[in-house]
Amino acid sequence: MFERYEPNRIESKWQKIWEEEKAFAATTDYSKPKYYALVEFPYPSGQGLHVGHPRPYTALDIVARKRRMEGYNVLFPMGWDAFGLPTENYAIKNHIHPRIVTENNVRHFKNQLQMLGYSFDWDREVNTTDPNYYHWTQWIFLKMFKAGLAYKAKMPINWCPSCKVGLANEEVVDGCCERCGTPIIHRQQTQWMLKITEYADKLLEGLDQVDYIERVKTSQRNWIGRSTGAEVDFALAGTDDKIRVFTTRPDTLFGATYMVLSPEHPYIEKYAGRILNLDAVRAYQAEAARKSDFERAELAKDKTGVELKGLRAVNPVTGNEIPIWISDYVLMTYGTGAIMAVPGHDTRDWDFAKAFGLPIVEVVAGGNVEEAAFTDVQTGKMVNSGFLNGMEVADAKKAIIAWLEEKGLGTPKVNYKLRDWVFSRQRYWGEPIPIVHCEKCGYVPLSEEDLPLLLPEVESYEPADDGSSPLSKMTDWVNTTCPCCGGPAKRETDTMPQWAGSSWYYLRYTDPKNDTCLASPEALKYWLPVDWYNGGMEHTTLHLLYSRFWHHFLYDENVVPVAEPYQKRTSHGMILGEDGEKMSKSRGNVVNPDDIVKEFGADTLRTYEMFIGAFEQAAAWSTDGVKGCRRFLDRVWKLSESVTSAGGYSKALETKIHQTIKKVSQDYEGLKFNTALAALMALLNEFYRVGSVTRDEWRTFLLLLNPVAPHITEELWEQSGFEGRCYAQKWPVYEEAKTIEDTVEMAIQVNGKMRGTVMIPRTADKDTALAAAREALGDRLSGTIVKEIYVPGRIINFVVK
């Protein structure tokens, strides 16, 4: 028994009991209804837990605890996304093996999480760096390789000169390395690639099947960037060659007055001999190559370019010869690296035509192409367009595509912004790629029996400036035999990116100790899909898309029983420093959760982070706010002295209690933890106002608060002599009829303005209510009443002249 509310002693007492009782273990009784709640597993960094972590964890802990009380078999797991650069860099700097660094960090993180009393099923903990885990990461990779989705390609990659590592497009922010901020440079390198583009349509269509918050769906759609149009061939005058372009506006073909090639377009080399101003062209190419992505984006507004003098193209519909230019606003990496320019109806082409005095022809009426490009596709009608004249844009599109197909000049085409995923990293601390290269047989996969391919011990983890992985120095390990022909072969020395292990971890939780497959079909069938997945907005276009891609692939391979991994996806807002800025060491506004737990207790931290504001929005930390939540829990503790031996709900509070059960139940589901807590605080204030609490009122209150503040409620539960454990009880139920008050205070308005209130029975008829209202207003109601409005339970309004 504790005399006073001493959170630290109470919390460690209950954490120990829960662990011993295996209170929150998911069972393998697959006959029960299941609920799979998932939070993104953390990267166990050296800094330890950040106050941002507990926000989503507490939110889903509340949901998980509530679901258990409602009778579900709940899977609420936790693990470690432990491969990655910071650990490796730390290891290099301090000469400690990354495995040791990881172990230490994991231990620290786990301690911190356990101190917060989360109901994670720790028996199912996974760690991406564990060979028993990455065995299956490698296995999935082999499946992809065999399905032709993994390939090696020499290509320009985003190279971070500081991290000495290749990055996926998604990891480049403003032309700089997402992690360290160094401007990236382009570099030709042979890389493993995954054909995520092959799944673009499935990833897009799958979004219609799931319940994700809209902004997540939108950014996934934008990232995939599907656009439909046509590829059209323009003859290169005086040759048999054609320049192929992609356009979403084939309807404007009559308005194509020039063409633009990307500076890297191969035709420039091919026809260099015919180009009259080759020096100027070379100079422009050199300049474009020198610019970083960042500079190219910065200078987006000012169009630059050079005409390829001596080369002309032929517009396939008009037969006119048109000039060909090169400009860096045309990207070699999208479409065909060449465009037809329609300055009348494309803003970029318009800017370019204006800058270089190129002709602008109107082919869709409705705007003024001398003033600006007219890009509206809804209203305009075709003009100056031969057989298309008079058509709506949409019809013109169909007609021209049919015509092009018939003549063999073009075909319908869909393009995506999404690029294939650069999958190899020249680093040590990642999953080895289970492929060997044989002179005779090419790239050969290891056989499944040889998995896991263990990460070898190396002397130095330092990557080389030439971009080769630390593993390449391990000649004993690198030199091997070909699984195919038995001849000499070399192992792949690149490793997988951090996104590999996190792409499928939710599958492993369903059956984490299985050593014959990544998880048993029974476990997958029972637990999938994840019912509710919460994670950061910053993972929307990286982790979430990658992980859906892997899952769709595994579905096609009949490994998983459902097409989409996550039924529902929500995102929490960031927790900012007290100054409203992002927490960072340099600003000195970092709050350490350990300090808060030590001073106020884990229940206070949990309560505060749920009370801080709307879950999906960013919120600034406030130490005074934390105190307020501690004060609330102190008042809860003290209220136990006022609990009487009476049962049932008292007359005075019955309605309020039913209302609160309803409100709290609904708000926990809807991520509205702040208003759920406000309702509990209001109920607590009522208890104090009344001065005593019946046993049943107290019982209900503790149950409602339990998911948010599990330790204090468990302790009070025991001290009050209730049966069993608080966490193991049934969730309280309310009766709808009892949430409605018999007597209500009604607002009285005159001409829509508040003039007073009156207490009347909820079910009062109109005459009774109006009479009561007239009496309440007395002589403040004057003039001729032209209309009387009575909405029972809501409003009384007199319209007076």
Add this chain to the structure above:
RNA sequence: GCGGGUGUGGCGGAACAGGUAGACGCAAGGGACUUAAAAUCCCUCGAUAGUGAUAUCGUGCCGGUUCGAGUCCGGCCACCCGCACCA
């Protein structure tokens, strides 16, 4: 530029389906207890006028619909977050 979001007291934020704007909490002020402080408890707390009951104004701005608008409609403004020359 495109897409998404947000504008409500001194602050964080409430407000069902159009129906008493500001719940709940913080801060602040006053009081009780105390030798004192902390803690705790009680009261006040959108603005203006008034001793007061009360009146007028008030949810970014302008207009509209309605008996009644923070909420619906039209038009703006500001800020935040994504994406950004994707043809």
